[in-house]
Amino acid sequence: MDTDNKLLESYATIGSERAFRELVERHINLVHSAALRECGGNAALAEDIAQAVFTELARHATQLVRHPAIAGWLYTCVRRMTANVRRAEDRRQRREHEVITMNELLGPDPTDQLWQQVRPVLDDVMHELNPEDRTAVVLRFFEGRSLKEVGAALGLTENAARKRVERSLEKLHDLLSQRGVKSTAATLAAVVAAGAAMAAPSALASTVANGALATAGSSSSAPFTAAKLLDLAKSKIAAAGALVILVAAVAVWHHLRANRADAQQTAQAPAGVPAATIAVAGDSAQNNSAALVPTPTNAAVSSPMALQLVEAETGQALPRAKLHLFYLLEDGRGKVVKAVTDANGKLGVDMPQAPFRALNLFVTADGHVPKVTSWGFGRAMPAEYTMRLERGVTIGGVVVEEAGQPIAGAKVEFDGPGNDMSLPENIQFGPDTPTVTDACGRWSCNLVPRDLEQVSLLVTHADHAETSATIRPDAPEANNSVITMKAGFSVTGAVQDSNGIPVEGAQVREVRMNSEGEHSKTTDASGTFEFKSMKAGELMLAVQAKGFAPAVQTLQVTGTVSALRFQLGPGQLLRGRVTDEEGNPIANAWVETTRRAFDKVKWSTT
Known part of the structure; x- marks a missing residue:
C-alpha cells in the first residue's frame, strides 16, 4: 500500500488521478466526521466542507509532498474550511436527497453516554493540543494506524511512538476533564477511536475526488483534460465502512517486530566509500536537501550512501557507533539492518535489493546524544550524509525491591524530548539505548542531552511490576537515583x-x-x-x-x-476473496481487521 506522501507525489508530479482518488478514499471518513462535528451534524454542509478540504489538498499538493503527516494536515484544514463554507452556505442550493440527518449517519452511539459527552467538544479540545500531540491522536485514534505506522510516519521507533501517543492521549484526557467529561484514559481511547471517524456516505469519496480534481485542474498546471474528467465522473468509489479490512500482498510494517530476529543483518562498510563532506546538520544544503522529486521508490538504489559520524564539538570522527536502519519496503515488508561505523566514523549505507518507501536511521555512540533521521515520505536520500552528535551527560542509580534489595537484570529504557517533524534530525533514544542493571542493581546512561529538563524512564523485570520514573539531569541526585520496583x-x-x-x-x-x-x-x-x-x-x-x-x-x-x-x-464465519483491480485472485494475501486503538481479532491467511 502506497504511503500518503507517495500518492500525493504521484499526483503533484505526473497528475495521477488514481493516486489522488486513493488519497480521498483513504481519508474521507476522517475529514467527513470532523466536518460533521464542526457544523453540528449538518450532513450537507459537512459534505461541502469535505469537498473544500480535498480541493485545498489538490491545490497545494506540491508544497505538501514532504509533509510528515497528511492526515494531521487534513484534520487541521477542516476547521479552516468550515469557516469558509459557512460563509458561503446561503449561496448553496441543497438537494433533498443529499440531506442526511445526524441520527441516520451515526446510527447507534459508539459508546452511548460517554461519546455523547465527548462529541460536542472533541474538536475544540483537539485544536487546543499542540500540533505534535494533535497529529499523534489523529494518526492513532482517528485513522486507526498501528504504532509501527505512527512511528514510521513520525520518524520514531515503535516504543517512542507508544510513549508519544500515551502522552498525547493524557493531554486530551486532561482537557476533556476540564470540560466535565470524566473517564479513564483507556476508556477515552476506545470511545474516540470508535466514534471519531464514522463511515461517510458511500458516494461521497467519488464526488469529492471528482470535484477537487476538477477545481484544482482549472486553477493549476496539473495535466488534466476534459476527457479525463468525464471518465472520472463515471467512476464510483465506495468509502470505507465502519469495519476496515486491510489487505496487503505480504505482512506489513505492523508485523515487523515479530519478524525482526530473522530480518536483522549486519552491514559492512564497502571498500573505497568516499568520505562524506563534514557539515553542520541544519546548515548544510547537502544534509537538508528539500528535493521535490525524491529518489524513485519503484527501483532499488544500487550505490551506497556515504555516511559520516562526527562529534559536534570537535569534528572528530565517531568510530564504532551503532546504527539501526529500519527500511519500509515498497511491497509493505519491513527490513531491519544493524551496522557499526568503522575506525573513521564512516559507513556505506547499502540500499536493499528491492524498492523501498522509507528509511529511519537511529544512531547511538557512547557518550553522545542519540539521534534519528529519516528519508522517504518526500525527502530524497543523498549520496553523502554527515551527522554530528553532541556530547551527552551521565545519569544513573540503582533499582531495588521494596525491602531495599538490589534487582539485577532490570531493563531501563529512556525517553526524551518529542520530535520536531520539520527538522531533518531529532534527538531519539533508539533501539540501542536501553541498559540493564548489574548484579548490584546499578545502571548508568551517558547519552542524555545536557539541556534536557527531564528524562522519562521505564523499568521492567520479569518478577516485578513495570515501573516508571523521571530524572532531572541537572539534579544533585541524577547519578544516584533510587528506583523502587513493587512485586505487583x-x-x-x-x-x-x-x-x-x-x-x-x-x-x-x-x-x-x-x-x-x-x-x-x-x-x-x-x-x-x-x-x-x-x-x-x-x-x-x-x-x-x-x-x-x-x-x-x-x-x-x-x-x-x-x-x-x-x-x-x-x-461467526466471514469469508472473502482477494483480487487485483482486474479481478484476478491474489494468493497468500494477508487479511486483518483494524478496530481502532485495539486489534483484538487474529485472522488467517488464504
Whole structure:
C-alpha cells in the first residue's frame, strides 16, 4: 500500500488521478466526521466542507509532498474550511436527497453516554493540543494506524511512538476533564477511536475526488483534460465502512517486530566509500536537501550512501557507533539492518535489493546524544550524509525491591524530548539505548542531552511490576537515583463458553495502546489463567479462542484479582476473496481487521 506522501507525489508530479482518488478514499471518513462535528451534524454542509478540504489538498499538493503527516494536515484544514463554507452556505442550493440527518449517519452511539459527552467538544479540545500531540491522536485514534505506522510516519521507533501517543492521549484526557467529561484514559481511547471517524456516505469519496480534481485542474498546471474528467465522473468509489479490512500482498510494517530476529543483518562498510563532506546538520544544503522529486521508490538504489559520524564539538570522527536502519519496503515488508561505523566514523549505507518507501536511521555512540533521521515520505536520500552528535551527560542509580534489595537484570529504557517533524534530525533514544542493571542493581546512561529538563524512564523485570520514573539531569541526585520496583499483583480467572464449559487453549492477553510490553497467557484444561507481577491501575484483557467471538474486559487492579470470568459466545464465519483491480485472485494475501486503538481479532491467511 502506497504511503500518503507517495500518492500525493504521484499526483503533484505526473497528475495521477488514481493516486489522488486513493488519497480521498483513504481519508474521507476522517475529514467527513470532523466536518460533521464542526457544523453540528449538518450532513450537507459537512459534505461541502469535505469537498473544500480535498480541493485545498489538490491545490497545494506540491508544497505538501514532504509533509510528515497528511492526515494531521487534513484534520487541521477542516476547521479552516468550515469557516469558509459557512460563509458561503446561503449561496448553496441543497438537494433533498443529499440531506442526511445526524441520527441516520451515526446510527447507534459508539459508546452511548460517554461519546455523547465527548462529541460536542472533541474538536475544540483537539485544536487546543499542540500540533505534535494533535497529529499523534489523529494518526492513532482517528485513522486507526498501528504504532509501527505512527512511528514510521513520525520518524520514531515503535516504543517512542507508544510513549508519544500515551502522552498525547493524557493531554486530551486532561482537557476533556476540564470540560466535565470524566473517564479513564483507556476508556477515552476506545470511545474516540470508535466514534471519531464514522463511515461517510458511500458516494461521497467519488464526488469529492471528482470535484477537487476538477477545481484544482482549472486553477493549476496539473495535466488534466476534459476527457479525463468525464471518465472520472463515471467512476464510483465506495468509502470505507465502519469495519476496515486491510489487505496487503505480504505482512506489513505492523508485523515487523515479530519478524525482526530473522530480518536483522549486519552491514559492512564497502571498500573505497568516499568520505562524506563534514557539515553542520541544519546548515548544510547537502544534509537538508528539500528535493521535490525524491529518489524513485519503484527501483532499488544500487550505490551506497556515504555516511559520516562526527562529534559536534570537535569534528572528530565517531568510530564504532551503532546504527539501526529500519527500511519500509515498497511491497509493505519491513527490513531491519544493524551496522557499526568503522575506525573513521564512516559507513556505506547499502540500499536493499528491492524498492523501498522509507528509511529511519537511529544512531547511538557512547557518550553522545542519540539521534534519528529519516528519508522517504518526500525527502530524497543523498549520496553523502554527515551527522554530528553532541556530547551527552551521565545519569544513573540503582533499582531495588521494596525491602531495599538490589534487582539485577532490570531493563531501563529512556525517553526524551518529542520530535520536531520539520527538522531533518531529532534527538531519539533508539533501539540501542536501553541498559540493564548489574548484579548490584546499578545502571548508568551517558547519552542524555545536557539541556534536557527531564528524562522519562521505564523499568521492567520479569518478577516485578513495570515501573516508571523521571530524572532531572541537572539534579544533585541524577547519578544516584533510587528506583523502587513493587512485586505487583496476581490476576487469575477462567474462560468458559455460553454453557459454562471451560475453554482450553484460549489466548488471554493484556491490551495496551500498542503491542509492546503486553503480557499473554493461554488457558489450561480447566479454562484458567494467571498473570503475575501486574502493576496497579487499569488493566484491559482480551480473550480469543478458535470458534468463539472475542471478549474484552477492563478492570482496576488495586490488589490480587481472582475469580475473573470470561464467557465466550459463538463466533461467526466471514469469508472473502482477494483480487487485483482486474479481478484476478491474489494468493497468500494477508487479511486483518483494524478496530481502532485495539486489534483484538487474529485472522488467517488464504
